[in-house]
Amino acid sequence: MILRIWRLIKIELFKLSRQRFTYIAVFIIILTVLGTIFLTKSETAVNSFTLLSRALLNGLRIAALFILIIGCLSIASETTSGTIKTILISPIRRSELFLAKAVTLIITAVLITLLIELVSYTAVWLGFGFFDITDPTIKDYIHLQKSEMLRYTLYTFIMVFLPVVSIAFFGLFISSLVENAGIAVAVGILFYLFIDYFIIGLLPQFAPYIFSYYLDYFPKTLADLSEGILGQMWKFTGIDYILGIKPQGDEIVDYLSLVKTRIVPLGYVIIFIVVGLMAVRKKDII
């Protein structure tokens, strides 16, 4: 079974590598990241960590849309074109096909996220360098040292993978329920935007229970720290304490919220996989 899934993953990656859409998406994502860095730099009083966090935030937002589209197309496009029949008339179980699509989406989401992180970090580092976060109004006052900020940047880089994957799986979930590729993409994007703007924007008390909420969660905090706003710093110091890098001090760390940043998207990932898998297994391939 694992060998068959591996074969399918290789085929899925080969298909993605031969699609023009993949390269257009990568080009637009890189352009967004670099554009953010060089356009933001023209603003006054902006330090390099602010540039990095804004580039990461914008890159992830645009990447999330592309990954969502790839997810929405993953099964629906095969159903619309009829290629799913060609695949399934072979020694491949539907569950294996679904799992291969899921793993391919994880690989795609991780690679795109890594690309954003690599491009944003390298561009800011080569273009501007990294320094301590200082206060322009108080001479020689350092809010956060460069080494701390670099560590928090690394945390941010790691913590954004799961929300990106959850958005990809939301697309896969839609794709397994909707047979038409165009409708799947439209439904996926509309739901995503509805969640993003209506629930997260207008009903903030429900936001922590929405998977896409955690896409911005750490990059925005990094941006705040880079501007000397330290109110949410507990998110990063909490990770420090968990990893044993810092001994627990007098600070109050909201571990429950920190755990929620992992549990909520992971819970959605599991729900999307289970429901999607059930739908694909029962589906009539007409």
Added chain:
Amino acid sequence: MLALRTEGLSRRFSKLTAVTGLSLEVQPGDIYGFLGLNGAGKTTSIRMLLNLIRPDSGAIYFYDKELRSNYIEIMSGVGGMVDIPAFYAHLSGWDNLKLMSQLRNGYTQSVITEALASVGLLERGRDKVRTYSQGMRQRLGIANALLPVFIKQTGSTIAPVIILDEPTNGLDPKGIIDIRRMIKRLNLDHKATFIISTHMLAEVEKLCNRVGIIQEGRLIAQGTLAEVLKDKTSLEEYFV
């Protein structure tokens, strides 16, 4: 042992009964013509044989092995084509067959060459599928269905069974003759069993040794051509 046996296969789509109590019997090495008018239930039956849709009741056996409980083993030896064959249009015919043979763990250059050559598509194999005519896509679909015949190590203990739904649709007269010859040759050389659904009576008479006739979802006759024609002057009589 039969190459294919179905027991009381039935399927409904909401209020429409597409297939009722279908019990097919296909001998190893048969070229079995599955004959019926448009809408008789041929394609629904073939979709059930290839596990694309689930029967409401009944069972399917290939070489006495139940399909769903021996799925991987059986499908390693079964090839098929339903409706208009679909492929990745941005890839070449060769690449499409390469992907499909990789799914069967049987990709070699010679397998693809043989498959493409058998349907007369070798010269255009490296062209993208989006440039193919309907007839060429049909040929590629047949080539894909034939992969279990050309892959030597299929991982299956069963001899190849190839199920083709209206294989000559969209082909010109020469194409139809070529495909007919190819099926006969592969049937002889590789002992492959073919199940071919069609509504073309002449096609069945020229190609098949055994026939099943389906009408309004029910099998009304089955046997060798001679048995089916026993009390009739031609196959046409079943449909008038």
